[in-house]
Amino acid sequence: MQVLDNAPLAPLTTLRLGGPARRLVTAHTDDEVVAAVRAADAAGEPLLVLGGGSNLVISDAGFDGTVLRIATRGFALDGADLELAAGEVWAEAVARTVVEGLAGIEFLAGIPGSAGATPVQNVGAYGQEVSETVTEVVAYDRVAGETVTLANADCSFSYRHSRFKADPERYVVLRVRFGLTDAAGQSSPVKYAEVAKGLGVGIGDRVDLTKAYEKVLALRAGKGMVLDAADHDTWSAGSFFTNPVLTAEQYAAFAARLGELTAPAYPAPDGCTKTSAAWLIDRAGFTKGYGGGAATLSTKHTLALTNRGAATTEDLLALAREVRDGVRAAFGVELVNEPVMVGVAL
Template sequence: MQVRRDVRLADLTTLAVGGRIDRLVEVETAVELVTAVREADEAGRPLLVLGGGSNVVAPDEGWPGDVVLVRARGIERFGNALTVQAGHDWDALVAYTVENRLAGVEALSGIPGSTGATPIQNVGAYGQEVAQTITAVRVWDRAEKAERTLTPAECGFAYRDSRLKRDPVRFVVLDVTVDLHPGDESRPVTYAELARTLGVEIGATAPLAAVREAVLALRRGKGMVWDPADPDSRSAGSFFTNPIVPSEQALEGCPSWPAGDGMVKLSAAWLVQHAGFGRGTREGRVGTSSRHSLALTTEDGATAAELLAFADRIVATVREKFGVTLEREPTAVRP
């Protein structure tokens, strides 16, 4: 394990905000990760576990204890199942599945961050989400001081949510097991924009490589593929989740999708844009991406306080204009 004291959270997050860290502990194996967590807990030091830093709004005041940076990488294959270390780059995993003719996560190409973070958020895009393939999540339970393997039911997956997200202090993800489908074809394409791009009907399949290429192109067009040279990718991806409301609250003109039990999912991007925060809206050093109104971006010198205040103005304006409350997707960390 490497320990450093010269790092800011801004250096470790895609939004590039956040102050100085007291102790940065970089780990390269699950054993080192557990050791680092136990040492922080036993010493009573505040603990923050980071992977790719792509879904975090880090605090301007920094972190007064240990930040454990998870760099544990590796994939083990058991038939059609893969067990993946928590620090393994997510998009590298998706590329591996396409190259090895395993379907199930191809539409999740281009999402930045680490594999260990995906079950926490129940990451999803273009009609797929990780809960559809995850069969086990191995964790360190800080309350029980023991390793556990959580089943999907125990993970409590919901739309961009899970038990791991609702109880962020207790569980530290060590590895994730996914069960995939062998073959050259994707899972059925259910997202209209992706189907149009591929030239297939909704519910049809397409070659795995073609789906990956199409998703990457769509995401790049929206500034949603991490690229240090692209200011529009200096974000946490979609900053708000699509709100789910009773069907009678559907809004005229707003795209919506059935969400079961008399509910519909509204387009958060439409709500943000029609509340007056279209692409390229800037307030000082923060604002919406020039290519996607749902992504909030930062400029050099921006602070978390500026970003969150701008996000709060969006939420308040959408609520006032449409009677719908947007929920933030990234986690705003507090010491």
């Protein structure tokens, strides 16, 4: 393990924001991860687990405790069954499954971050979520003091949520196992209208696996959602707000405020309706590139809040609050942040 005191955290996040960690521990094996967690817990030390840093907003003051950076590696295939170490780079792992001709996570191409974070957030994009293919999650249970294996049904997956996100102080993900599909070089069924249109196919069709992967990469790049150090539109945490899921009562109130506008609406569980956060932000007057300071909305996508190079975390949060409050005033809908907040809150 590598241990550093007063270590900068901003370079370890895709936003390039946040103050230092009092102590930064980098673990390269599962045993090192568990040892570091046990040591912090035994000492009563605050602990922050860091993977790819793509879904974190860290306070300008930093983190007064131990930050555990998981740098484990491991990509193992047994037929169509895949096991990834938590520290594997997600985008690289997806690319490898496509080369192997396996479908199931190809529409999650180009998403930054580590494999271990994917079940926590139930990462999803373009009509696909990891919950569809995750079979097991191996994690260290800080309450039980032992390593446990949780089946998919035990992970409580829902939209951008899971058992791990609901109880963030309990589990540290070590490995994630997926059941992929050998579909003779074909993709999973296309579920997302933008992807279907780009590929010239219908919803439910399958296409060449590589073409599906490349189309998603192109779509993400066009929205500034593929990391590029030279492009400040990618200095973000991806989608900053989740798409609101409204109860029947909430949706009726929302619809009454729309007037002649027609908002995107998609069926959600329990009689709810999901609408588009990006649509709400844009229609509330926050267009691409909005903001005159060091933090602005992306010039490519209204759902990403970006660091233009000299921003602070407080600059970013001020913009996030302005957008959230503006959407609430315009439509009566409360936007909820998707990134994890460390030492700060909206």
